[in-house]
Amino acid sequence: MAEKILKKEQKIKRHGFSVIFVHWAVAISTFVLIFSGFGQMPLYKRYMLDQLPGLSWVSDFSVTLSIHYWAAAVLMLAIVYHLVFHGMRRDFDILPRRGDVRESVQIIMAVLGWGKEPANDKYLAEQRLAYAFIGFSLLILVVTGIIKVLENLPQTNFSEGFIFWITQLHNLGTFLVIVGIIAHLAAFIFKENWPLLPGIFTGKINREYARRRHSIWYDRMAEKVHGED
Ligand code: HEM
Ligand code: HEM
DSSP, X not given: OOXXXXXXXXXXXXXXXXXXXXXXXXXXXXXXXXHHHHHTTTHHHHTTGGGSTTOGGGGOHXXXXXXXXXXXXXXXXXXXXXXXXXXXXXOOTTSOOTTHXXXXXXXXXXXXXXXXXXXXXXXXXXXXHHHHHHHHHHXXXXXXXXXXXXXXXXXXXXXXXXXXXXXXXXHHHHHHHHHHHHHHHHGGGSGGGGGGTTHHHHSEEEHHXXXXXXXXXXXXXXXXXXXXX
């Protein structure tokens, strides 16, 4: 396990390289997919983004399609790696649990100054829900995206109605993932969540914060090292 209490530094090792790699591979490829996906609609020409210096390629369909394919490959590689890595370790900390919706409401109310926050595990209930929501949206995009790639191959020919619905679903997935990312980033407007930020870059977070806010997780780690607290 990557996670442990680092007594000398007063920090907690929260994530290893794999988690940081997957987070940023997914985040960057998703940004590129959104940008290149919108490029396949005539948006950038209409709003003259392609008139800006160095950006004439943004309205070139063959360029944006090729970027979309490369980014899709990176996204799918990261997703497969993520599933195999956590599956093999039987590490399911971030999967939603019963009662997460109620607990998320409690956490959000507490952040806004009403009531007390429940004791949290490694992830807050709202993070587990965010993971499921973003994961579900990406799954829709990958499945429908693969069908759209097949349709683009000369030897495949799906019915027009089928492709119409696949495209609608691909667009729905795009909408959902954008909503998910906005909500994800909005969580960091609140100061309470700032201590998690260094963790997704360096893997380490403040020990006191973990002890106070993620007490279930902290106690489990402390127990493992027998009084190393
Ligand atoms: C500038 C952009 C971003 C920053 C600064 C950022 C930061 C973070 C941080 C600090 C965490 C918490 C990790 C922890 O609990 O230790 C996290 C988790 C996560 N991030 Fe991001 N993220 C960004 C972009 C994205 C994007 C674009 C996606 C999806 C396409 C994404 C998906 C996730 C998911 C699914 C989680 C786990 C659930 C959660 O904690 O909400 N992130 N991110
Ligand atoms: C975050 C993930 C993704 C986003 C936000 C996204 C977004 C978009 C958007 C907005 C379009 C243009 C409208 C449309 O035709 O539906 C599009 C088209 C397309 N996407 Fe994606 N997409 C994503 C992932 C994928 C993946 C994983 C694949 C392939 C495995 C894929 C393959 C395609 C294809 C083949 C097209 C149609 C290109 C054409 O018109 O020939 N997309 N995508």
